Amino acid sequence: xxxxxxxxxxxxxxxxxxxxxxxxxxxxxxxxxxxxxxxxxxxxxxxxxxxxxxxxxxxxxxxxxxxxxxxxxxxxxxxxxxxxxxxxxxxxxxxxxxxxxxxxxxxxxxxxxxxxxxxxxxxxxxxxxxxxxxxxxxxxxxxxxxxxxxxxxxxxxxxxxxxxxxxxxxxxxxxxxxxxxxxxxxxxxxxxxxxxxxxxxxxxxxxxxxxxxxxxxxxxxxxxxxxxxxxxxxxxxxxxxxxxxxxxxxxxxxxxxxxxxxxxxxxxxxxxxxxxxxxxxxxxxxxxxxxxxxxxxxxxxxxxxxxxxxxxxxxxxxxxxxxxxxxxxxxxxxxxxxxxxxxxxxxxxxxxxxxxxxxxxxxxxxxxxxxxxxxxxxxxxxxxxxxxxxxxxxxxxxxxxxx
Ligand SMILES: [Zn+2]
Numbered sequence: 001x002x003x004x005x006x007x008x009x010x011x012x013x014x015x016x017x018x019x020x021x022x023x024x025x026x027x028x029x030x031x032x033x034x035x036x037x038x039x040x041x042x043x044x045x046x047x048x049x050x051x052x053x054x055x056x057x058x059x060x061x062x063x064x065x066x067x068x069x070x071x072x073x074x075x076x077x078x079x080x081x082x083x084x085x086x087x088x089x090x091x092x093x094x095x096x097x098x099x100x101x102x103x104x105x106x107x108x109x110x111x112x113x114x115x116x117x118x119x120x121x122x123x124x125x126x127x128x129x130x131x132x133x134x135x136x137x138x139x140x141x142x143x144x145x146x147x148x149x150x151x152x153x154x155x156x157x158x159x160x161x162x163x164x165x166x167x168x169x170x171x172x173x174x175x176x177x178x179x180x181x182x183x184x185x186x187x188x189x190x191x192x193x194x195x196x197x198x199x200x201x202x203x204x205x206x207x208x209x210x211x212x213x214x215x216x217x218x219x220x221x222x223x224x225x226x227x228x229x230x231x232x233x234x235x236x237x238x239x240x241x242x243x244x245x246x247x248x249x250x251x252x253x254x255x256x257x258x259x260x261x262x263x264x265x266x267x268x269x270x271x272x273x274x275x276x277x278x279x280x281x282x283x284x285x286x287x288x289x290x291x292x293x294x295x296x297x298x299x300x301x302x303x304x305x306x307x308x309x310x311x312x313x314x315x316x317x318x319x320x321x322x323x324x325x326x327x328x329x330x331x332x333x334x335x336x337x338x339x340x341x342x343x344x345x346x347x348x349x350x351x352x353x354x355x356x357x358x359x360x361x362x363x364x365x366x367x368x369x370x371x372x373x374x375x376x377x378x379x380x381x382x383x384x385x386x387x388x389x390x391x392x393x394x395x396x397x398x399x400x401x402x403x
Pocket of ligand 1: 354361
């Protein structure tokens, strides 16, 4: 099967299926179909899988042929991964990999093994090369049948691959956040039917062709990076906030107030392919390393949401804004920022990077939820989730088709 053929098959994005009514697929981090909902968000089907993709639970009247990692699954349980079929019960492919493997990576020499034995973090959309959704390595299928091993803690490799140019000095943690954000966004675009790996998908959506590049500029004195007003972030000491007016006193959680430190924070997106960062919010948190990394990553995903909005002719922000007008007096829809976003153990602030009610800021925060597939587990979250799942496919088409 040629590369073109593979791409066509992958391009049949699993966003919805039409039986008698349209049902929407809801996936997990690997893209596995966990639930089918109708247009109102009601669950029609739900399923659970063990790490290797064996269905452990399924209930609901509705049925789908798309299951583990979002791929077509035949009645015998075999998962169609284009070049090959994968058998979840055995944790291996039914035929040998056409790729011979790489002697520098011994596990790749086992040509029947599925994702080199790490099904929790990896998917294999081609049946030839695995993709690590969060780790440090990735196998990229090239134009033939060889998987190219790419290890990108190295800033230059990673940047070259995605077509991102890092301007000025980026520290290691911030670079790592950028790498994670680009992979997650690319992976999500790929699972929405663009390209056949996260890098291709990222480049196609953002129009990074030939010598074009996306600028990530580190600029601590970026004046545009100041948010509209100060805010506490709700952590234990209330010391993390975004900065604006030195005269504004921030209410802390203990009831006292404190002056803003007035440094610009966060980023500012200038257009489709240029983002300036003053810091990755929040820089001064007392939280642990992993939540900091997630917040930094989400800060970059938020800015990539703005860039996507520009790329899609501002349709996303306009749609959010017009949605607001229609339901102005119903406070639980898109514009009420206190509802509908995912809540982790530290509150919503990992998932809400701005408190402004503009269509542009609301969309950029919902872009974070869409990329991770995480929303508040309530009616408000369902409204946001459905809004994104229903509208993103056409905006992605707009972006990919843009010259
Ligand atoms: Zn923003």
